[in-house]
Amino acid sequence: MHAVHIGRHGGPEVLTWTELPDPTPAPGQALVRLGVAGVNFMDVGARAGGAPGWAAPTVLGVEGMGYVTGLGDGVENVAVGDRVAWFYHPGSYAELLAVPADTLVKVPDGVPDETAAAVMMQGLTANHFTTETYAVRPGDTAVVHAAAGGVGLMLTQMIKARGGRVIGLVSRADKAAAAEEAGADHVLVSSGAGFEGRVKELTDGAGAHVVYDGGGSATFRSSQLSLRLHGVHAYYGPFMGVPSLSVTDLPNSILLTYPTVQHHVPTREALVTRTAEVFRMVQEGHVSPRVGGRYALHDAAQAHTDLESRRTTGKLLLLP
Structure with missing residues (x-):
């Protein structure tokens, strides 16, 4: 072979x-x-x-x-x-x-080969992010980094399926359409920091409930400044750089979490349960990679x- x-x-x-x-x-x-x-x-x-x-x-x-x-x-x-x-x-x-x-x-018989491969890593990641990392509720606002990427598109679709609102970030204007097709309510073009002001405007000054941040060190601070009181910063960009900080730098009493691959499906039971959820969302049309x-x-x-x-x-x- x-x-x-x-x-x-x-x-x-x-x-x-x-x-x-x-x-x-x-x-x-x-x-x-x-x-x-x-x-x-x-x-x-x-x-x-x-x-x-x-x-x-x-x-x-x-x-x-x-x-x-x-x-x-x-x-x-x-x-x-x-x-x-x-x-x-x-x-x-x-x-x-x-x-x-x-x-x-x-x-499952109704899930094509390519779809099955496309939703395993990124679909299970998005499932973990929108349930245990931060359980998205109807009406919640989420900021999704790299909203036209594999994880970003999955996150957007799952957040919308749970009744949430999505502010998607894309690095170039020509990627906005993909994020919008996935259901993003607003798409901001930003390749680095400085987007927190627009997020605050779109949330009437309150800020987002959660930011899913795979943008690396460059976006770390702006992600935190985009959050409301007790908002959740879900940082998953280790290959883009891991910033250092003092806990006293955290604004708005926010919660910082670093969800890792090993914790998406830590047991066989979790793997079976979460994969079934993702495949069901595919079959019901909520998720389409x-x-x-x-x-x-x-x-x-x-x-x-x-x-x-x-x-x-x-x-x-x-x-x-």
């Missing part, structure tokens, strides 16, 4: 199309033939060397869907022939994968280049 491999950390040029031995499923694992792999900023951080736990050499990728072709001993929750998806399995940029079966979920680019698996370097350039909107997918 072939996989997208890195021998060292660096730019997109370190991604190589490499032939590797076919994996054999160990006890508790399923052998899966890749159908679609998702591309995430986490992958960029892993490639560049900025993501903990990703030592080179390695195969990149964490998310995707595929078809079970074999089983290790003791696997009962999936069978050969099942369509399955996974939220986090390192090494997902590969034609074949040996995946722990308890990290797999079955894909926007595919911003399709690439052959061996062209993963181009996908990374495009993602880092900020030229893309929506979800990027790799097809074997």
Whole structure:
């Protein structure tokens, strides 16, 4: 089989199309033939060397869907022939994968392959953000950074499904339409700080209930100044820089949280429950992932280049 491999950390040029031995499923694992792999900023951080736990050499990728072709001993929750998806399995940029079966979920018949792959990482992230990180209620106002990106579009749709109001931030005017199509009530063009004044105007001076901030250090302070009394700053931009602060710098008695990937679905039960919620929202029409680019698996370097350039909107997918 072939996989997208890195021998060292660096730019997109370190991604190589490499032939590797076919994996054999160990006890508790399923052998899966890749159908679609998702591309995430986490992958960029892993490639560049900025993501903990990703030592080179390695195969990149964490998310995707595929078809079970074999089983290790003791696997009962999936069978050969099942369509399955996974939220986090390192090494997902590969034609074949040996995946722990308890990290797999079955894909409902009404959910297409590309949709299943596109909603795992970013859909489960948005689900966690809009429930446990901050439980969006009808009438709440949320500021969504990178509202035309994969997570941003998912967040916007889920916030609207819960009755919330969305102020979306996009880096360029040509991305505004994507955020508006997802349901954003207002879209502001901002590539850095300085948007807090407009947020306050749009909320009659009160500020937002929650800011979902994946913009990095440059937007950190403005996100906090956009919040109302006891508002929630959900910061998830570690690969864009992690700012330092004094707790006395926090305005309006706001709450600061750093929701991490490991906490989106910390248990098998949470994985099954939250994935079912996301798939149900897809089937009911509340969530519809926007595919911003399709690439052959061996062209993963181009996908990374495009993602880092900020030229893309929506979800990027790799097809074997």
